[in-house]
Amino acid sequence: MGRTIIIGLDGVPFGLLKDLADRGVMPNTKGIISDGTFRKMFSSLPEVSSVAWSSIITGKNPAEHGIFGFTEFPQNTYRLSFPNFNDLKTPAFWETNHSKRHIVINVPSTYPAHELNGVLVAGFVALDLEKATYPNSMLEVLKNLNYATDVDSSKAHESIELFLKDLKRTNEARIAVYRELWKEEWDTFMFVFTGTDRLMHFLWDAYEDPDNEFHEEFSSYFRRIDEVIGEIASKINENDTFLMLSDHGFEKLEKDVYVNRILKKAGFLKLKNGERIDFSHIDYGTKAFALDPARIYVNLEGKYPRGSVKPEDKESVIKGVEKLFEDLKENNQKVIKRIYRKEEIYKGPYFDMAPDLVLLGSKGFNLKAGLTSERIFSKGIFTGKHSWDDAFLLVNRKNCESLIPENPNVCDVTNIINLLTERESSK
């Protein structure tokens, strides 16, 4: 019986992987591409890790698994909370098949760790390593290996060098953990590199510019990951199914766009005064507000504490917001590529929790929902941003056309894995 190995590369776009493979930075990956099936994959909407990975591990869309973004308001509040694994409404694939043993390392949004047949070390956001680890006996192993869930991104604000050092240290500890857990008995091994996302946020410019002082550092980080990919690939058997994938893509960040600022300026959002403005300051008269990155909710009466839109007026508010963002331009460029209504993209029992609209930015425009920006457009320290349509999926087999859709989506991953393993076991 073959095993299943899944390697995740958080945020790595199809184009970048192909480029690094072609340029010899990732020779092992190039080999797998040559011998396998390599596709662009669509991320979730919105294209953030918590939503996309939740879809990857459940095979469901957000209206079925209940994770719509990095932040959420609990029912009838404006209280910012951060959904985690406890909020996932459908089981992850390792929770549906108890007869098999699963090793799951660093999958985002799996904190706090739940009991499973196997081992789970949760990925970001995981604030307490003890709660991030199942079984508890693994904790000592992780501590001995100096394991940290995430790199300390705040270091990048002080020094890119220090950030890179921490990024590498975190990565090496993670690699050590994978090697340790590889020795266990298992049927499924899922291992995600998340430093890639952090690296690309801060150093996308270094990737694009060969003269950038950190260009080589950027490449060497991927070179190291490729070494590990090669190491893993060398250990798999002929009847094992081996997949590599990312949850979303990446591209150059030209400008940050503050969606709530736009809503406020246009009169859709009213905020109470205060020393520290947060979402609890949403006031009466608010018609719509955004949660990150650009999920827009109509402030309906009965649904929110200071709901100010009657159900019969909802459609006109939605139309108003659509018009506002359709018309939004910066230097004659359209800022919003597409506006999705919830009915177009979500289907499932948690449909009511879904945002009424999801905005997708045009190339280079990074949509944000922070409340404190004084400006609509600005540019921070990040040089890279998420993209929706160029995540990737790579399978170590050819002739998978019948099993992998032409334009796969993150929701298709579990189904693809099932089809691949079924085909393998029927051989």
Place this chain on the structure above:
Amino acid sequence: MTKFHNSDCTCWNCPAINLAGKVDFRACGQSALKFEKKQDETGDSHIMAECKRRPELGLFDPTSITFEECPEWRETQYGYLLKNMRIMILGMDGYLGWTLALWLGKLGCHVSGIDNFSRRSWVAERGSHTIVPISDMTERLHAAKEVLGLNINFRKINILDRELLKEFIEEVKPEAIVHYGECPSAPYSMIDFEHAAYVQKNNVIGTLGLLFTMHEVVPEASLIKLGTMGEYGTPLTGRPIFEGMFPANAVLKWNNREWSMGGELTPRDPVSFYHCSKAQDTFNVYEACKYWWLRSYDVMQGVIYGVYTDHLAADPRLRTRYDIDEAFGTVINRYVAQAVIGFPLTLYGKGEQIRGFIGLEDAMQCITRLIAKPPEPGQYDVVNQMSGYCSMRKLAETVKKIGEKDFGLKIEIQRVENPRVEADRHPFEPIFNKLPDEFGFVQSDMLEKEIHRMFALLTRPEIKKRIEEKEHVILPKTWWSGEKKEVERLELIKNNNHAVKKNGKAVNIN
């Protein structure tokens, strides 16, 4: 709904929040505004926390739930208080510690405490005893259970025994720690080198060890640390004695240049080696808050007096101690005892020293209100805990008036040599607005009432006898110069009018 002083505090202030590892502890700042270091992958920054009491909340923004909204905080007469709040009292066998244990226990808190009974030994060493007899701790705990229904978790631990203290803190996981576990005597610290070194070691190293332990075990707990108004001294320039830090609009002028002094620690001018230990504590606590995001209120307490709370009076076995010797007796308490046995009330030097004072019940109320409104992570703040101030001479006259009028005693006041090095006539303008303005502290008009209660208790024959037994320890013998001799009388003085200032306004307490 009643608005309390802590209604709008949020989980950010709450000790049930779990922040360790979720925030950037290297960053320096004192408010949520500066704390937004944890960035999500979109680059937006958030403060994230979990609640130890309500894990079902998951990860959330701790500034988004107020005490008023949180079911774990329940209404009491002193504001919202955490249900079954775990409070540890260091120095629980002392005058304040025992009183507070009963007080908080009756408010529904889960009280724990440590003591090594040093206070009993120090007083015995000075040849004295508590004139109000007190039970041993076993009996106290038994009576607290029997009379008040309280389960108090006590351990005999020396604060310098860091290992045992840490073990107990790990076991209890207190949400607030009230630190009364210091030697509180200026004269005791001035006896000789050994006593000075002992006081400083017990106080400074004890507190430093506590800070390290809190950092390691309960970084979210608030530390209510007893300081003293004596840390400030009495600046002869007449500059107001601010509450620990200069106010935002304070300005330093020099050579035609100006600097804002807002937020800087005000100068300390301690008046004994004991007061030096308190000033050093201040710096250590201040730094620990800065380095480790601990949170603390430094309570600059005025001279304490009094003998009564409902709980102390509920049973003779529940009484708190009452000292009258030169080292451990506080001034009003000592005056009343002197008056009862016809020993002239003693003023040092001119007797014009002005001090802040606060009654026992008011002090308990203040501490409760501070516990109820914990500082933010990293916040060090200071309150001047006093309900009024006046000169020693006027206090003596008040005691004399009540003793003569209500108890038929003949009371004299004398001036004696001042064994201390201090100004015995000086300006004094303490600022003590924070507790009433920010913590809802309402002073009881209790000075005369409490003095009356003290007379009522101390004139009981069995207590009067215990005062008479220790008459010889009342007059000071410890000179700041190092000399050891009893002070001599300078003058037996006549009565005149007096006034006490409350909240900065002169109020006649007749």
